[in-house]
Amino acid sequence: MATPVYDGAARSPQRGRPRDASRDDALRQAALEVMADVGYRALTMDAVAARARAGKATIYRRWESKLDLVIDTCTQLAQRNLTEPDTGSLGGDLREFLSTFAGFLSGPIGKAAQALVGELPHEPELATAFRDTFLIAQRDVLRGILDRAAERGELKPDAPRGTVVELAGAALIYRLMLTGEALDGAFVDRMVDQVLLPLVGKGQ
Amino acid sequence: MATPVYDGAARSPQRGRPRDASRDDALRQAALEVMADVGYRALTMDAVAARARAGKATIYRRWESKLDLVIDTCTQLAQRNLTEPDTGSLGGDLREFLSTFAGFLSGPIGKAAQALVGELPHEPELATAFRDTFLIAQRDVLRGILDRAAERGELKPDAPRGTVVELAGAALIYRLMLTGEALDGAFVDRMVDQVLLPLVGKGQ
Amino acid sequence: MATPVYDGAARSPQRGRPRDASRDDALRQAALEVMADVGYRALTMDAVAARARAGKATIYRRWESKLDLVIDTCTQLAQRNLTEPDTGSLGGDLREFLSTFAGFLSGPIGKAAQALVGELPHEPELATAFRDTFLIAQRDVLRGILDRAAERGELKPDAPRGTVVELAGAALIYRLMLTGEALDGAFVDRMVDQVLLPLVGKGQ
Amino acid sequence: MATPVYDGAARSPQRGRPRDASRDDALRQAALEVMADVGYRALTMDAVAARARAGKATIYRRWESKLDLVIDTCTQLAQRNLTEPDTGSLGGDLREFLSTFAGFLSGPIGKAAQALVGELPHEPELATAFRDTFLIAQRDVLRGILDRAAERGELKPDAPRGTVVELAGAALIYRLMLTGEALDGAFVDRMVDQVLLPLVGKGQ
DNA sequence: CGTTAAACGAGACGGTACGTCGAGTCTTTCG
DNA sequence: CGAAAGACTCGACGTACCGTCTCGTTTAACG
Numbered sequence: 001m002a003t004p005v006y007d008g009a010a011r012s013p014q015r016g017r018p019r020d021a022s023r024d025d026a027l028r029q030a031a032l033e034v035m036a037d038v039g040y041r042a043l044t045m046d047a048v049a050a051r052a053r054a055g056k057a058t059i060y061r062r063w064e065s066k067l068d069l070v071i072d073t074c075t076q077l078a079q080r081n082l083t084e085p086d087t088g089s090l091g092g093d094l095r096e097f098l099s100t101f102a103g104f105l106s107g108p109i110g111k112a113a114q115a116l117v118g119e120l121p122h123e124p125e126l127a128t129a130f131r132d133t134f135l136i137a138q139r140d141v142l143r144g145i146l147d148r149a150a151e152r153g154e155l156k157p158d159a160p161r162g163t164v165v166e167l168a169g170a171a172l173i174y175r176l177m178l179t180g181e182a183l184d185g186a187f188v189d190r191m192v193d194q195v196l197l198p199l200v201g202k203g204q
Numbered sequence: 205m206a207t208p209v210y211d212g213a214a215r216s217p218q219r220g221r222p223r224d225a226s227r228d229d230a231l232r233q234a235a236l237e238v239m240a241d242v243g244y245r246a247l248t249m250d251a252v253a254a255r256a257r258a259g260k261a262t263i264y265r266r267w268e269s270k271l272d273l274v275i276d277t278c279t280q281l282a283q284r285n286l287t288e289p290d291t292g293s294l295g296g297d298l299r300e301f302l303s304t305f306a307g308f309l310s311g312p313i314g315k316a317a318q319a320l321v322g323e324l325p326h327e328p329e330l331a332t333a334f335r336d337t338f339l340i341a342q343r344d345v346l347r348g349i350l351d352r353a354a355e356r357g358e359l360k361p362d363a364p365r366g367t368v369v370e371l372a373g374a375a376l377i378y379r380l381m382l383t384g385e386a387l388d389g390a391f392v393d394r395m396v397d398q399v400l401l402p403l404v405g406k407g408q
Numbered sequence: 409m410a411t412p413v414y415d416g417a418a419r420s421p422q423r424g425r426p427r428d429a430s431r432d433d434a435l436r437q438a439a440l441e442v443m444a445d446v447g448y449r450a451l452t453m454d455a456v457a458a459r460a461r462a463g464k465a466t467i468y469r470r471w472e473s474k475l476d477l478v479i480d481t482c483t484q485l486a487q488r489n490l491t492e493p494d495t496g497s498l499g500g501d502l503r504e505f506l507s508t509f510a511g512f513l514s515g516p517i518g519k520a521a522q523a524l525v526g527e528l529p530h531e532p533e534l535a536t537a538f539r540d541t542f543l544i545a546q547r548d549v550l551r552g553i554l555d556r557a558a559e560r561g562e563l564k565p566d567a568p569r570g571t572v573v574e575l576a577g578a579a580l581i582y583r584l585m586l587t588g589e590a591l592d593g594a595f596v597d598r599m600v601d602q603v604l605l606p607l608v609g610k611g612q
Numbered sequence: 613m614a615t616p617v618y619d620g621a622a623r624s625p626q627r628g629r630p631r632d633a634s635r636d637d638a639l640r641q642a643a644l645e646v647m648a649d650v651g652y653r654a655l656t657m658d659a660v661a662a663r664a665r666a667g668k669a670t671i672y673r674r675w676e677s678k679l680d681l682v683i684d685t686c687t688q689l690a691q692r693n694l695t696e697p698d699t700g701s702l703g704g705d706l707r708e709f710l711s712t713f714a715g716f717l718s719g720p721i722g723k724a725a726q727a728l729v730g731e732l733p734h735e736p737e738l739a740t741a742f743r744d745t746f747l748i749a750q751r752d753v754l755r756g757i758l759d760r761a762a763e764r765g766e767l768k769p770d771a772p773r774g775t776v777v778e779l780a781g782a783a784l785i786y787r788l789m790l791t792g793e794a795l796d797g798a799f800v801d802r803m804v805d806q807v808l809l810p811l812v813g814k815g816q
Numbered sequence: 817c818g819t820t821a822a823a824c825g826a827g828a829c830g831g832t833a834c835g836t837c838g839a840g841t842c843t844t845t846c847g
Numbered sequence: 848c849g850a851a852a853g854a855c856t857c858g859a860c861g862t863a864c865c866g867t868c869t870c871g872t873t874t875a876a877c878g
Contacts, residue, residue, distance in 0.1 A: 016853030017843045023855085039326035044833060055856045060835070111325040117381055118322015121315040122243035127384060135383060160398050166378065167371065167399065173382060174374030177321055179339060180331060194364050195371065195403065220822025221874045227824085248864060259825045264866070424827030425869045431829085447734035452859055463830045468861070519733040525789055526730015529723040530651035535792060543791060568806050575779065575807065578786030582778065585729055586785060587747060588739060602772050603779065607807065635850085656838060667851040672840065 004062040004072065019061070026052045027059055028073045036108040040070060040115030067119060071126055074112050075133035081109075082137050090149035090201060094192045097141060098172065102183035105176050114177045139165055146200065159200035168196060223265070230256045231263055232277045240312040244274060244319030271323060271330055278316050279337040282308075286341050294353035294405060298396045301345060302376065306387035309380050318381045343369055350404065363404035372400060412470040412480065427469070434460045435467055436481045444516035448478060448523030475527060475534055482520050483541035489517075490545050498557035498609060502600045505549060506580065510591035513584050522585045547573055554608065567608035576604060638664045639671055640685045648720040652682065652727030679731060679738060686724050687745040690716075694749050702761035702813060706804045709753060710784065714795035717788050726789045751777055758812065771812035780808060 004024050030052035034043050045066055049056045063069040081104045085096035105113065113134065120127040142165045149155055171191050175181050234256035238247050249270055253260045267273040285308045289300035309317065317338065324331040346369045353359055375395055379385050412432050438460035442451050453474055457464045471477040489512045493504035513521065521542065528535040550573045557563055579599055583589050642664035646655050657678055661668045675681040693716045697708035717725065725746065732739040754777045761767055783803050787793050 014845070016845085016851075017855080018845095019854065020843090041323065041326060045835080046833065049856095053856080055854095055858090056835075057837085057857095058855065061854075065835095114325055115322045118319045119245065120381065120384070121318050122245065131383065160394075163394060163398050166383075167375065169382075170374040170378030171371065173378055174370065177324065178373075178377060179335065179370075180324070190364075190367065194367055195399075198402070199399070218876070220820075220876080221824080222876085223823070224874090249866080250864070253825090257825075259823095259827085260866080261826095261868085262824065265823080269866085422871070423825080424871090425829080426871095427828065428869090449731065449734060453861080454859065457830090461830075463828095463832095464861075465831095465863090466829065469828075473861095522733055523730045526727045527653065528789065528792070529726050530653060539791060568802075571802060571806055574786065574791075575783065577790075578782040579779065581790060582782030582785055585732070586781075587743065587778075588732070598772075598775060602775055603807075603811070606810070657840080658838075661851090665851080667853085668840080669842085669852090670850060673849090678839075 023052070023054060023058060024062065027054060027062070027069070028076065030054075031069050031073045032077070032108065032112075035070065035073075035112050040112055043070070045069075067116075067123065067126060070112060071116060071129055074109055074116065075129065077109050078104075078113075078134055079137060082141055084141050084144050086148070090145070090152075090154045091192055091197060093145040093149070094168070094196055095188055097145060098168065098188045098191065099185070101138065102172060102176070102188065105172065106183060110176060117177065135169070138169055142168055149200075154202060155200050156202055161200065164196055164200050167199075171195075227256070227258060227262060228266060231258060231266070231273070232280065234258075235273055235277045236281070236312065236316070239274065239277075239316050239319075244316060247274070249273075271320075271327060274316060275320060275330060275333050278313055278320065279333070281313050282317070282338055283341060285313075286345055288345050288348050290352070294349070294356075294358045295396055295401060297349040297353070298372070298400055299392055301349060302372065302392045302395065303389070305342065306376060306380070306392065309376070310387060314380060321381065339373070342373055346372055353404075358406060359404050360406055365404065368400055368404050371403075375399075431460070431462060431466060432470065435462060435470070435477070436484065438462075439477050439481045440485070440516065440520075443478065443481075443520050443523075448520055451478070453477075475524075475531065478520055479524060479534060479537055482517055482524065483537065485517050486512075486521075486542055487545060490549055492549050492552050494556070498553070498560075498562045499600055499605055501553040501557070502576070502604055503596055505553060506576065506596045506599065507593070509546065510580055510584070510596065513580065514591060518584060525585060543577070546577055550576055557608075562610060563608050564610055569608065572604055572608050575607075579603075635664070635666060635670060636674060639666060639674070639681070640688065642666075643681055643685045644689070644720065644724075647682065647685075647724050647727075652724055655682070657681075679728075679735065682724060683728065683738060683741055686721055686728065687741070689721050690725070690746055691749060693721075694753055696753050696756050698760070702757070702764075702766045703804055703809060705757040705761070706780070706808055707800055709757060710780065710800045710803065711797070713750065714784060714788070714800070717784065718795060722788060729789065747781070750781055754780055761812075766814060767812050768814055773812065776808055776812050779811075783807075 004019075027048065030048045031043070034047045034051060038047075043066065045056055045059055048054075048069070049059055059069065063072060082101070085093045085100070087093050087096055104110070116126065116130055120130060143161070146155065146159075146161045146164065150159075155161075168191070172183065175183055175187065181187070231252065234252045235247070238251050238255055242251075247270065249260055249263060252258075252273070253263055263273065267276060286305070289297045289304070291297050291300055308314070320330065320334055324334060347365070350359065350363075350365050350368065354363075359365075372395070376387065379387055379391065385391070412427075435456065438456045439451070442455045442459055446455075451474065453464055453467055456462075456477070457467055467477065471480060490509070493501045493508070495501050495504055512518070524534065524538055528538060551569070554563065554567075554569045554572065558567075563569075576599070580591065583591055583595065589595070639660065642660045643655070646659050646663060650659075655678065657668055657671060660666075660681070661671055671681065675684060694713070697705045697712070699705050699708055716722070728738065728742055732742060755773070758767065758771075758773045758776065762771075767773075780803070784795065787795055787799065793799070
């Protein structure tokens with residue numbers, strides 16, 4: 001689940017016509033477009049199939065459900081959009097990361113991701129998949145930023161790195177998904193200068 | 205919306221059989237039970253009606269949609285569970301509030317609330333209602349805690365109160381809805397001692 | 409089956425909104441029109457529902473299947489089109505009946521009926537229904553014609569009435585459904601003069 | 613249509629692997645078995661292919677459609693089962709023929725043939741094929757019987773041979789396909805003694 | 817205290833989407 | 848190149864819910 005199912009083991013030595021891999025992308029693209037048009041709730045499999053000029057069976061052969069399709073579509077896009085910044089300073093890296101991530105989450109993928117959040121409590125597999133991609137990826141980038149800052153000697157010796165990582169993500173998500181307030185430069189600056197740097201940085 | 209509609213103006217001087225107010229609670233109760241059973245997505249109006257031994261029209265007479273019913277059910281329960289703590293110290297109040305709120309959100313209402321979050325991007329009215337109850341109520345309690353601490357002289361003069369209020373909520377919601385990690389005492393202590401108090405408290 | 413199901417017994421005190429009887433006719437009419445357009449095989453429930461501006465559930469509430477709907481539609485029409493002739497003579501009655509029946513079967517109902525015939529071997533209930541309406545009704549009319557002829561003294565004492573009844577029906581059906589030859593006056597005359605009258609009539 | 617297509621002209625110098633002719637029979641056999649199991653309506657190409665351990669393309673290479681396959685299967689079997697009787701007397705030949713034909717039609721091929729009848733009105737090519745095999749073959753055998761009886765001087769000079777041929781077929785088909793009554797010796801005797809012989813025979 | 821109008825449980829209604837299945841075509845690998 | 852396997856598009860299937868609409872019945876407030 002959460003990635004097209006190819007039953008690697010079960011279908012050797014490859015009998016019959018193989019899956020057309022280009023349909024995977026076409027369907028993911030269609031899913032994203034439909035989601036951007038009408039939102040997650042109103043996304044229907046028929047609409048996705050129609051936009052990709054595919055049969056519904058072709059979708060269900062790869063993903064088990066609408067949710068599964070959307071998860072896969074989103075996580076794939078998320079991974080392509082998370083790159084580790086390297087400005088040379090802790091503050092710069094944090095600012096860069098928060099801005100980039102905020103921008104990315106403000107688009108259609110952010111809305112889709114938010115829709116997924118609503119499903120997490122009742123879909124344990126989805127929850128696992130979501131955490132293993134969205135959250136872990138974002139967390140790893142932040143960890144890397146802090147690690148490089150430590151190598152440069154920018155951190156206090158007892159800096160609570162885990163707390164900083166958690167707070168950075170939490171603040172973004174909270175604004176984006178709950179309060180709906182703008183994720184602008186002012187907000188990023190406030191987070192970095194008032195909260196994150198004071199917690200871990202050396203200088204006052 | 206978001207509360208049973210009684211068209212006060214439009215139905216004077218009260219002709220015909222009046223609404224049976226006890227049905228409101230029965231329906232909210234049924235909605236909560238169904239949601240606890242099968243989750244928000246799988247909740248159907250037929251199921252709620254059946255469990256409350258009510259006709260669907262009786263539901264639609266009071267709430268405009270499934271979403272509306274769920275919002276009302278949740279916010280009503282939320283408001284009953286948000287009380288302002290008063291332990292005499294800033295740290296105590298924060299600890300008390302975070303623990304109480306975490307416990308409340310960990311139950312079925314928390315799951316329902318999370319389901320609502322998924323709908324926010326495509327339902328502006330829901331978003332407004334959600335923010336005006338869940339978020340504002342929680343924010344007001346925190347503001348009250350900080351105000352009373354200030355009166356007691358526990359705050360730094362330039363304490364960024366808004367940031368603290370935002371962070372406290374964000375950290376809770378992030379754990380509850382996204383990472384799924386435990387909202388236990390250790391977490392509460394870490395938040396209070398490492399993050400919140402250092403940001404606003406006078407102490408060393 | 410084969411007539412709209414109203415569970416007479418089971419829904420005694422009339423709970424809930426009653427079935428709208430006018431939908432029965434609208435649906436039967438739509439079924440007949442669709443069948444006339446595209447034939448039985450290509451008739452779809454969606455098409456019938458669309459033409460009657462009805463939901464599919466409204467159809468399935470009354471008939472269990474496409475076949476059931478078509479049976480009911482046809483038998484109802486058949487019964488309205490089978491009237492006992494009374495010309496005063498055996499030959500006249502036979503001619504009248506064969507002509508009428510042939511004309512009726514040559515229209516869309518005949519095609520539909522023929523489609524049903526193809527299903528009889530695998531659908532025992534349909535077979536029973538079909539025989540109890542189409543065949544018995546037609547047989548009864550012919551029996552009546554022979555009985556009145558007997559009262560008028562037109563029959564041989566040992567006339568094989570059953571055989572005549574069977575042959576009259578068989579000859580019509582055979583032409584209509586199998587050979588596709590015309591069911592015209594010449595054919596009717598030949599059947600009556602060469603076969604039926606010689607078998608039972610007193611002959612001059 | 614209605615016989616395996618071999619594109620005689622188009623494949624002149626015979627390049628590549630030649631069609632495996634034994635697959636024709638295997639597929640026809642599979643079609644017959646499936647049809648006997650589940651009836652014509654429920655027969656699927658996948659089921660036929662699976663039972664013959666063949667690919668669907670192998671079927672479509674030989675027959676244009678499901679209907680085409682079934683027609684060919686049936687007509688081939690029919691022609692193998694229609695032999696001209698020669699008992700030396702008109703009555704004997706008729707009895708022999710009717711009994712044989714009735715027995716043959718009572719088996720699975722009869723059911724399949726009946727299924728085809730339901731398609732005739734909307735499938736002109738099928739109708740032509742059906743008439744040119746089933747009907748003409750049976751008709752020719754009956755004509756032969758009558759011709760030989762005429763040579764033996766058993767017929768009235770003005771015997772309506774066409775009518776007899778038609779009636780013999782009609783009576784069989786009517787019983788078999790419509791009324792479902794038994795096609796036993798008593799029925800055959802009644803047809804021959806009461807209807808067919810009196811119409812054409814010399815004797816009293 | 818009878819009338820009256822709306823609320824009530826029940827369930828039919830027109831719709832829309834679901835996930836499955838079959839027809840007929842296309843595309844692989846193997847022999 | 849033929850044949851087996853199975854993916855492909857298309858479209859119908861029968862079901863489930865939606866939100867609305869009748870029904871017959873109940874229940875207050877008005878007259």
